[in-house]
Amino acid sequence: xxxxxxxxxxxxxxCNYCDFISFTDKADCFIASYCDALKKEMSxxxxxxxxxxxxxxxxxxxxxxxxxxxxxxxxxxxLKQNFNITTNAEITIEANPGxxxxxxxxxxxxxxxNRLSLGVQSMDDKVLKAIGRIHNAVEAIKSFNLxxxxxxxxxxxxLMYALPMQTDESLLDTLNxxxxxxxEHISAYSLILEERTKLFDMYEQGxxxxxxxxxxxxxxxxxxxxxxxxxxxxxxxxxxxxxxxECKHNxxxxxxxxxxGLGIAAHSAIRISENLERWSNTSIFDxxxxxxxxxxxxxxxxxxxxxxxxxxxxxxxxxxxSLSSFKERFNESFMERYSDKLKKxxxxxxxxxxxxxxxxTDGGLDMQNEVLTExx
Ligand SMILES: C[S@@+](CC[C@H](N)C(=O)[O-])C[C@H]1O[C@@H](n2cnc3c(N)ncnc32)[C@H](O)[C@@H]1O
Ligand code: SF4
Numbered sequence: 001x002x003x004x005x006x007x008x009x010x011x012x013x014x015c016n017y018c019d020f021i022s023f024t025d026k027a028d029c030f031i032a033s034y035c036d037a038l039k040k041e042m043s044x045x046x047x048x049x050x051x052x053x054x055x056x057x058x059x060x061x062x063x064x065x066x067x068x069x070x071x072x073x074x075x076x077x078x079l080k081q082n083f084n085i086t087t088n089a090e091i092t093i094e095a096n097p098g099x100x101x102x103x104x105x106x107x108x109x110x111x112x113x114n115r116l117s118l119g120v121q122s123m124d125d126k127v128l129k130a131i132g133r134i135h136n137a138v139e140a141i142k143s144f145n146l147x148x149x150x151x152x153x154x155x156x157x158x159l160m161y162a163l164p165m166q167t168d169e170s171l172l173d174t175l176n177x178x179x180x181x182x183x184e185h186i187s188a189y190s191l192i193l194e195e196r197t198k199l200f201d202m203y204e205q206g207x208x209x210x211x212x213x214x215x216x217x218x219x220x221x222x223x224x225x226x227x228x229x230x231x232x233x234x235x236x237x238x239x240x241x242x243x244x245x246e247c248k249h250n251x252x253x254x255x256x257x258x259x260x261g262l263g264i265a266a267h268s269a270i271r272i273s274e275n276l277e278r279w280s281n282t283s284i285f286d287x288x289x290x291x292x293x294x295x296x297x298x299x300x301x302x303x304x305x306x307x308x309x310x311x312x313x314x315x316x317x318x319x320x321x322s323l324s325s326f327k328e329r330f331n332e333s334f335m336e337r338y339s340d341k342l343k344k345x346x347x348x349x350x351x352x353x354x355x356x357x358x359x360x361t362d363g364g365l366d367m368q369n370e371v372l373t374e375x376x
Contacts, residue, residue, distance in 0.1 A: 007263030008064040016132035019194040041292035046082035056249035065095035069107035097143040098135035105150035156185035184245035320359025
């Protein structure tokens with residue numbers, strides 16, 4: 001299984017908490033040059049990866065829905081010309097309420113996009129304002145309903161918690177409103193206060209109050225409780241889905257699968273020779289336009305490091321990983337490699353081994369960093 005990611009680094013306005021690479025000041029001519037550079041990058045990798053077939057495509061950002069839909073159909077057309085995309089591939093686009101229209105959504109459907117990921121974050125207008133979103137709750141609901149009307153039957157809603165102005169009641173009200181919409185998938189992320197963001201400065205200057213660790217943990221438990229009681233199963237630390245609607249693209253990341261990332265600052269992990277190689281593209285806009293193959297980093301992942309990454313990522317999934325698939329991939333037994341440390345973690349109630357599967361318990365998932373430090 002392998003996935004393709006395309007980064008669209010444009011947004012209408014920078015949200016107060018966000019440190020993803022995106023620009024708010026680029027005119028249409030820059031967007032067109034960016035799409036041309038993407039196409040050049042595609043043609044470079046298509047020759048290298050002729051034997052690959054991709055089961056998932058994720059057009060992420062930034063805000064892919066902020067640019068004219070003609071760019072998106074152009075990108076997908078080139079993608080299909082350059083790569084072997086499987087017939088039933090999951091093709092997702094990220095969108096921001098306040099940037100969608102019927103024409104855009106219908107155009108996405110026409111080009112084969114079959115999954116929409118809508119960044120709602122909260123259904124509380126006070127919270128949305130505090131984090132600098134461009135939309136309000138009514139617009140978020142309108143965008144969701146419009147997407148349904150245009151034929152999207154696989155929709156994710158992104159939410160965030162531990163946000164400024166967000167009370168317990170506000171979060172529960174958001175969860176309730178989102179469940180009423182009945183999306184197939186919900187992501188609920190705890191705010192990460194990133195340096196070099198407006199929110200970080202506001203926090204440092206004492207202009208906003210954020211929940212402490214215990215309060216954030218209690219909000220996290222509320223999400224788990226509420227969503228699992230309402231038909232969404234938690235399949236990863238922050239991700240919930242109705243049965244069979246897990247995000248295949250992200251599952252591939254958590255299985256430490258191979259992926260090609262196209263666009264500025266995109267990451268790739270491909271087994272080029274015997275070893276897994278991982279690289280990231282330049283994060284400087286002009287450099288990318290001039291040379292879309294310009295890399296910022298390039299590492300060869302050695303056997304032990306690949307094992308570490310596999311375990312770290314797989315244990316994010318609530319199902320954990322299959323011991324026989326570990327043996328098949330790495331040619332050694334996980335239980336033998338970690339036998340002494342595993343016993344301690346099982347005794348603490350953080351790890352469960354059942355039949356062929358090893359996974360973290362509910363408590364273990366909350367202590368993931370400690371588990372990994374002990375284990376690896
Ligand atoms: C990179 S954004 C792209 C989606 C789209 N631009 C939007 O904002 O609606 C993907 C998701 O990451 C999450 N996210 C971004 N910055 C975050 C942060 N600092 N802490 C936690 N989650 C964050 C948000 O839930 C967001 O919807
Ligand atoms: S719209 Fe999305 S990518 Fe753009 S600044 Fe906001 S969170 Fe970041």
